[in-house]
Amino acid sequence: MPSAGERTARAASIALCALSLLLLVLVWAGFTPGGGFQAVEEAPWIPALGIAWRLGVDGMSLALALMSAVVFLASVAWPMDPLPRARAYYAWMLFLTGVSLGLFLALDLIVFYVFFDLSLVGMFFLIGRWGHGDNQAAAFKFFVYTLAGSLLILIGIIALALSMPSLTFDMRAIIAERPVGAGLVGTLVMIGFIIGFGIKTPIVPFHTWLPPAHVDAPGPASAILAGVLLKMGTYGLVRIPLQMMPESFAQWALPLAILGVVSILWGAFVALGQSNMKRRIAYTSVNHMGYTVLGIAVAGSGLGSARAREAALDGAVIEMIAHGLITGALFLIAGGFWRRRGDYELAHYGGLSASAPKLAGATMLASFASLGLPGLAGFVAELHIFFGAFAVYPWLAAIGLLGLLVTAALFLQMLRQLFFGEPHSALDTTFADLSRSELFILTGLLALVVLIGVWPAWLIALIAPAAGG
Amino acid sequence: MPIGDLGPELTVLLGAVAILILAMWLPRDRHGWCAGLTLAVLAVAAVWAAAQLGAARLTFMGTFALDGATGWTRLTILIATGLVVLLSPRWFVTDRRHGEYYAVLLFSALGAMAMAGAADLMQLVMSVLLSSITGYTLAAYHRDWELSVEAGMKYFLLGALANALMVLGAVLIMGMAGTTAYAELAGRPPEGPLWQIGLMLVVLGLLFKLGAAPAHGWLPDVAEGAPAPAAAFLTVVPKLAGGLALFRLVALVPDDGALRLLIALAAAATMTLGNLAALWQDDVRRLIGWSSVSQAGYALVAVAAAGRADMALTALLVFLAVYAAANIVALGVVSELRGRTALSDYNGLMRRRPLMAAALIVSFLSLVGIPPLAGFLGKFGLFLVALEAEMLWLALFLLANSVLSLAYYLRVVWAMVFSDPAGEVQTLGGLTPLAPLVATAALLVLGILGAAIWQDPTALPPMVMATQAEGG
Numbered sequence: 001m002p003s004a005g006e007r008t009a010r011a012a013s014i015a016l017c018a019l020s021l022l023l024l025v026l027v028w029a030g031f032t033p034g035g036g037f038q039a040v041e042e043a044p045w046i047p048a049l050g051i052a053w054r055l056g057v058d059g060m061s062l063a064l065a066l067m068s069a070v071v072f073l074a075s076v077a078w079p080m081d082p083l084p085r086a087r088a089y090y091a092w093m094l095f096l097t098g099v100s101l102g103l104f105l106a107l108d109l110i111v112f113y114v115f116f117d118l119s120l121v122g123m124f125f126l127i128g129r130w131g132h133g134d135n136q137a138a139a140f141k142f143f144v145y146t147l148a149g150s151l152l153i154l155i156g157i158i159a160l161a162l163s164m165p166s167l168t169f170d171m172r173a174i175i176a177e178r179p180v181g182a183g184l185v186g187t188l189v190m191i192g193f194i195i196g197f198g199i200k201t202p203i204v205p206f207h208t209w210l211p212p213a214h215v216d217a218p219g220p221a222s223a224i225l226a227g228v229l230l231k232m233g234t235y236g237l238v239r240i241p242l243q244m245m246p247e248s249f250a251q252w253a254l255p256l257a258i259l260g261v262v263s264i265l266w267g268a269f270v271a272l273g274q275s276n277m278k279r280r281i282a283y284t285s286v287n288h289m290g291y292t293v294l295g296i297a298v299a300g301s302g303l304g305s306a307r308a309r310e311a312a313l314d315g316a317v318i319e320m321i322a323h324g325l326i327t328g329a330l331f332l333i334a335g336g337f338w339r340r341r342g343d344y345e346l347a348h349y350g351g352l353s354a355s356a357p358k359l360a361g362a363t364m365l366a367s368f369a370s371l372g373l374p375g376l377a378g379f380v381a382e383l384h385i386f387f388g389a390f391a392v393y394p395w396l397a398a399i400g401l402l403g404l405l406v407t408a409a410l411f412l413q414m415l416r417q418l419f420f421g422e423p424h425s426a427l428d429t430t431f432a433d434l435s436r437s438e439l440f441i442l443t444g445l446l447a448l449v450v451l452i453g454v455w456p457a458w459l460i461a462l463i464a465p466a467a468g469g
Numbered sequence: 470m471p472i473g474d475l476g477p478e479l480t481v482l483l484g485a486v487a488i489l490i491l492a493m494w495l496p497r498d499r500h501g502w503c504a505g506l507t508l509a510v511l512a513v514a515a516v517w518a519a520a521q522l523g524a525a526r527l528t529f530m531g532t533f534a535l536d537g538a539t540g541w542t543r544l545t546i547l548i549a550t551g552l553v554v555l556l557s558p559r560w561f562v563t564d565r566r567h568g569e570y571y572a573v574l575l576f577s578a579l580g581a582m583a584m585a586g587a588a589d590l591m592q593l594v595m596s597v598l599l600s601s602i603t604g605y606t607l608a609a610y611h612r613d614w615e616l617s618v619e620a621g622m623k624y625f626l627l628g629a630l631a632n633a634l635m636v637l638g639a640v641l642i643m644g645m646a647g648t649t650a651y652a653e654l655a656g657r658p659p660e661g662p663l664w665q666i667g668l669m670l671v672v673l674g675l676l677f678k679l680g681a682a683p684a685h686g687w688l689p690d691v692a693e694g695a696p697a698p699a700a701a702f703l704t705v706v707p708k709l710a711g712g713l714a715l716f717r718l719v720a721l722v723p724d725d726g727a728l729r730l731l732i733a734l735a736a737a738a739t740m741t742l743g744n745l746a747a748l749w750q751d752d753v754r755r756l757i758g759w760s761s762v763s764q765a766g767y768a769l770v771a772v773a774a775a776g777r778a779d780m781a782l783t784a785l786l787v788f789l790a791v792y793a794a795a796n797i798v799a800l801g802v803v804s805e806l807r808g809r810t811a812l813s814d815y816n817g818l819m820r821r822r823p824l825m826a827a828a829l830i831v832s833f834l835s836l837v838g839i840p841p842l843a844g845f846l847g848k849f850g851l852f853l854v855a856l857e858a859e860m861l862w863l864a865l866f867l868l869a870n871s872v873l874s875l876a877y878y879l880r881v882v883w884a885m886v887f888s889d890p891a892g893e894v895q896t897l898g899g900l901t902p903l904a905p906l907v908a909t910a911a912l913l914v915l916g917i918l919g920a921a922i923w924q925d926p927t928a929l930p931p932m933v934m935a936t937q938a939e940g941g
Contacts, residue, residue: 044920045919045920046919046920046923047920048920048923048924049853049923051919060885077919110840110849113840114841114845115838116841117839117845118839120839121834121839124879125473125886128886128887129885129886129887136883136887139883140876140879140883143875143879144872144875144876144879145874147837147871147872148868148869148872149869151871152868153867154849155852155856155861155864155868158849158852158853159856160855162853162856162857188861302904314925372622
């Protein structure tokens with residue numbers, strides 16, 4: 001039974017996350033799609049350097065912030081008992097909530113960077129304290145690797161700001177000015193951003209920090225890492241290089257698209273080979289972020305029709321949101337498995353659909369969404385991405401489609417192993433089904449997945465004008 | 470010759486003499502009074518220095534530059550010394566020469582202040598010597614403890630060599646240029662090999678003060694062997710002054726590439742060497758020492774950008790100040806823990822002494838440059854001026870080294886937070902924990918109130934030498 005302090009901490013965290021979500025919904029209610037950056041707040045920070053506390057949203061960042069708030073709400077609400085040091089756990093979760101929302105709302109490159117870096121600190125302590133297995137190596141690798149990426153981004157940011165007529169880190173000014181043309185500086189800065197954001201996203205070959213971080217992190221932390229933190233990489237890729245230096249981006253779009261396709265295939269095939277449930281889901285993140293990167297690269301390629309490029313970018317943003325919700329749900333489910341049995345080995349389970357039908361249903365729905373079944377959110381995203389990609393890089397798109405097939409295979413095989421066939425041991429026949437709170441949380445996440453799948457128009461209307469601009 | 474221009478320095482000098490005399494008369498159990506008097510002296514000097522912040526002129530026949538940079542550095546030196554004084558009373562309470570320690574500390578701070586404002590080679594040499602000689606004494610203050618004596622000896626041998634070469638260098642420059650005044654040297658390219666050699670030797674002397682390669686060998690030993698409060702002083706205060714003095718010297722020489730390239734190479738070598746050596750340390754004090762070497766390398770990045778980036782001087786001053794705060798936290802925590810030094814002694818400190826452990830974590834993250842801690846502002850400034858000076862390669866060195874340094878700082882953080890406590894933790898108590906806590910608060914607040922320390926360079930009084938260099 002959780003202690004009183006733990007219950008209070010959990011209730012307070014849920015309330016605070018719900019409050020953030022509520023405030024974002026209020027902003028959404030007053031939001032005019034296509035109206036540029038809105039709800040802008042500005043306060044001075046370091047005027048001599050052109051740094052200020054600038055916050056605001058456009059359609060893309062508002063959608064991502066809303067998704068993050070939902071995933072955070074689900075993650076803090078996810079039951080975690082027995083949980084050592086519960087209050088510290090919830091404190092760090094709230095810390096990450098604030099940091100992630102701040103990143104998506106930032107309109108100043110330095111504020112963006114501050115939150116980007118702070119997310120590393122929060123994750124380091126979460127994996128360190130509440131992770132399992134060789135969590136020290138995982139936490140170190142995560143922090144060191146992603147700090148290297150973030151410092152590359154810092155260099156790129158400074159180069160952008162120095163190219164401005166007068167030193168400023170105001171995103172809106174830099175987007176309007178597009179100070180870095182194609183050339184040596186543009187190339188160098190672009191490489192810095194591709195590697196920097198590529199590490200965070202992660203794009204193959206910069207992805208090696210991800211699987212251990214996921215496997216050894218507690219379930220809700222994984223849900224946040226995959227659902228929210230990875231999006232910082234792709235969001236940054238759109239917001240900074242794509243919108244601030246489109247000429248250089250166009251030059252580098254093809255290599256980036258190739259990296260995207262490599263990630264799609266690599267993620268899918270490696271995931272297929274995993275016997276550990278969490279590692280498998282972790283690698284599908286590499287695969288899905290590959291689709292996103294492909295969509296972003298197509299959008300910035302400057303080739304093909306404008307419509308195709310817009311579709312690809314819409315697809316990339318929808319993929320970020322869909323992946324956040326779907327993978328968030330999958331990692332929470334994986335956390336549920338760990339809580340019940342302390343085991344992620346797929347082969348140690350079997351025939352759970354008899355003892356845990358609700359769990360089976362939720363897992364199946366999330367898996368189908370992840371593999372891109374029509375009528376669910378993943379499908380909408382991938383349809384848009386491939387629609388654009390076929391118009392711009394048809395061969396790459398064709399190769400990328402292979403990833404969809406492999407993803408389908410790996411999820412179906414995982415579902416068969418877990419829920420059908422013979423029970424692996426007597427433990428499987430008494431496997432506890434979803435509790436009421438677990439069911440409630442998963443229903444909430446998956447309802448959104450279905451909603452976006454069957455009626456995506458509202459989401460596209462929210463993001464499209466901003467992303468296209 | 471307005472004597473008030475050197476008011477802060479004279480205050481410190483007279484205070485040091487007074488404390489020396491007082492320590493002779495006071496019974497040993499009352500030597501703690503000397504600490505209080507030292508703080509009072511530092512406070513008077515700091516107020517005086519603050520009142521002179523707006524000045525921008527050469528004074529005392531052109532030997533001392535009273536400008537914004539001097540003012541800022543004087544203040545940081547005085548504050549840093551004050552924090553070290555807070556660390557000291559409990560540490561030295563059993564020392565027979567407790568009272569004299571404060572006098573030596575003040576003399577050393579005086580040397581640093583004189584170094585910061587030096588606008589003449591003779592003045593520079595004199596101040597470096599004063600700062601060094603008192604430094605050896607501080608390092609070896611525990612006469613009966615082998616490590617302390619070893620640290621002092623090493624510091625002394627290296628320092629004697631570096632200082633002798635520096636005197637030689639000053640003489641060579643004087644012989645070739647016919648003057649030692651910066652005002653007359655400014656803007657003149659070194660003519661002939663002797664002048665160039667002289668310049669190199671003076672630079673070497675200042676690299677020694679900074680603890681930068683190739684004259685860095687003393688730093689890890691001092692961090693490990695000197696009394697912990699003295700180590701906090703010696704890893705911080707000479708660097709504050711040495712960095713500015715080196716900047717002034719480099720800014721004298723027209724930018725033909727060679728000298729700045731040399732500084733940039735020293736920067737790259739110093740940071741890489743320091744970090745690689747720290748990576749394998751299981752001794753926390755040596756680790757802090759090597760990290761302090763690498764930080765000297767970072768500081769040199771701003772020096773290498775002298776004259777090439779508008780904000781090079783501001784970047785240097787801000788970086789050194791936030792470094793000082795972070796390093797005083799680190800060695801302050803070590804002092805409070807009675808000098809514990811093995812990494813395993815730090816296991817589980819978060820549970821036993823949460824405040825001290827948290828302070829050390831903040832200090833390390835600030836040294837890495839994680840925002841919004843003050844250290845971020847320092848690192849950010851270095852990246853900014855490196856890129857503005859078009860030294861991308863040096864910025865990449867800075868990046869790689871920051872990542873490298875994170876790895877060893879995290880080892881200590883991990884031990885403190887996630888390892889099980891090894892045993893009881895003995896602490897010094899008294900005023901000692903106050904110093905790291907105050908400095909930690911500064912690290913937490915100054916990043917967020919960045920505008921307070923990072924001002925528009927045009928709003929600060931210009932560095933006196935720089936304006937004259939342009940005129941000449």
